[in-house]
Amino acid sequence: MRAVRLREHGDADVLQVEEIDRPDPAADELLVEVASAGVNPVDTYFRDGSYEPVGLPFTPGVDVAGTVAATGEAVADFDEGDRVYGTGIGNGGSQGAYAEYATIPTDRVVHLPDGADLTEAGGAGVAAVTAWRALIDHADLEPAEYCLVHGGSGGVGHAAVQIAAAVSARVITTASAEYHDDLAEYGAETVLDYGRDDLADAVREASDGGVDAVLDHRLDDYLQFDADVAATGCRVVGIGENSPDPGFTNDGAARSKDVFYQFMSMFNTPDLRVPLRGVAHLMDTGALSIDVARSYDLEEAAAAQRAVMGDSFLGKLVIEP
Numbered sequence: 001m002r003a004v005r006l007r008e009h010g011d012a013d014v015l016q017v018e019e020i021d022r023p024d025p026a027a028d029e030l031l032v033e034v035a036s037a038g039v040n041p042v043d044t045y046f047r048d049g050s051y052e053p054v055g056l057p058f059t060p061g062v063d064v065a066g067t068v069a070a071t072g073e074a075v076a077d078f079d080e081g082d083r084v085y086g087t088g089i090g091n092g093g094s095q096g097a098y099a100e101y102a103t104i105p106t107d108r109v110v111h112l113p114d115g116a117d118l119t120e121a122g123g124a125g126v127a128a129v130t131a132w133r134a135l136i137d138h139a140d141l142e143p144a145e146y147c148l149v150h151g152g153s154g155g156v157g158h159a160a161v162q163i164a165a166a167v168s169a170r171v172i173t174t175a176s177a178e179y180h181d182d183l184a185e186y187g188a189e190t191v192l193d194y195g196r197d198d199l200a201d202a203v204r205e206a207s208d209g210g211v212d213a214v215l216d217h218r219l220d221d222y223l224q225f226d227a228d229v230a231a232t233g234c235r236v237v238g239i240g241e242n243s244p245d246p247g248f249t250n251d252g253a254a255r256s257k258d259v260f261y262q263f264m265s266m267f268n269t270p271d272l273r274v275p276l277r278g279v280a281h282l283m284d285t286g287a288l289s290i291d292v293a294r295s296y297d298l299e300e301a302a303a304a305q306r307a308v309m310g311d312s313f314l315g316k317l318v319i320e321p
């Protein structure tokens with residue numbers, strides 16, 4: 001089979017397509033014929049060596065969707081030909097999905113309902129599971145609460161806007177102007193340009209004085225901002241940053257409103273199948289669409305990884321082998 005591999009850490013040029021043996025699934029694994037593999041920022045961290053170590057040679061790709069080609073001997077709930085999607089491979093413990101076939105343990109893969117599209121599902125894993133974990137599990141988002149999603153056009157952001165809208169929260173999101181109409185269609189009540197000078201005032205105005213929950217993917221930019229626009233008891237969930245030194249300039253703003261800060265990694269999800277099933281249900285019913293901005297061949301993996309870090313797009317980039 002063809003698989004993208006890296007033999008040393010480095011920039012995107014280390015990604016090369018090689019012809020390698022098709023893997024056999026272990027007892028508790030599925031072999032999946034890959035239809036679509038999401039391209040995520042974290043794939044680039046594994047590639048450049050800045051995240052946890054991976055064994056080389058290594059195939060990136062945390063997310064996968066496709067059809068079951070073979071099952072391990074202990075697998076009872078899946079059959080050859082089943083449509084599935086999952087996440088949590090392509091890290092320190094396993095090879096990833098930028099390949100014609102990938103193996104995935106059954107504790108991180110679920111059946112894909114008929115109404116959900118395989119290409120979209122390939123891009124759903126990290127983005128939508130992270131959004132689900134942040135808003136449903138950590139922020140405990142309730143109907144009619146105000147929820148601020150920073151960067152609503154991103155992979156996580158556009159899933160978060162739709163998941164928050166699906167629980168009838170009142171969604172305020174920020175994005176470049178070109179994506180405002182799409183995000184309003186995805187259920188955002190208010191869409192604001194993240195570059196505007198009066199952003200904090202605009203968020204407070206849109207939320208009757210303060211928001212109840214925040215999804216923050218750039219903590220170094222927004223840790224203080226989140227406290228400044230918070231309502232009392234606001235839950236802020238932090239998933240990322242550009243430089244690892246976020247800090248407060250006035251922590252009293254957080255203290256005086258009893259703001260909760262929760263930082264998270266999707267890889268710590270106790271049972272990935274729970275949010276995967278929730279996300280699959282929303283895709284099946286049409287409440288959640290994964291907007292596939294661009295699709296790449298295996299040979300274009302380097303371009304895809306450059307784009308995920310450097311380009312502006314709405315939604316997700318995927319590789320379709």
Ligand SMILES: NC(=O)c1ccc[n+]([C@@H]2O[C@H](COP(=O)([O-])OP(=O)(O)OC[C@H]3O[C@@H](n4cnc5c(N)ncnc54)[C@H](OP(=O)(O)O)[C@@H]3O)[C@@H](O)[C@H]2O)c1
Nearest residue numbers: 041130151153154155156176194217239240264265266312
């Ligand atoms: N902790 C976890 O488990 C977890 C899971 C998934 C992702 N993450 C992290 O979360 C971050 C986002 O991931 P992603 O996959 O959603 O990335 P993405 O698809 O590249 O989205 C990033 C978004 O940020 C927007 N943005 C750029 N500058 C901004 C600013 N100053 N203020 C607000 N938004 C801004 C971009 O909009 P424009 O293109 O219009 O500039 C883009 O929509 C990454 O750092 C990733 O590593 C963490």
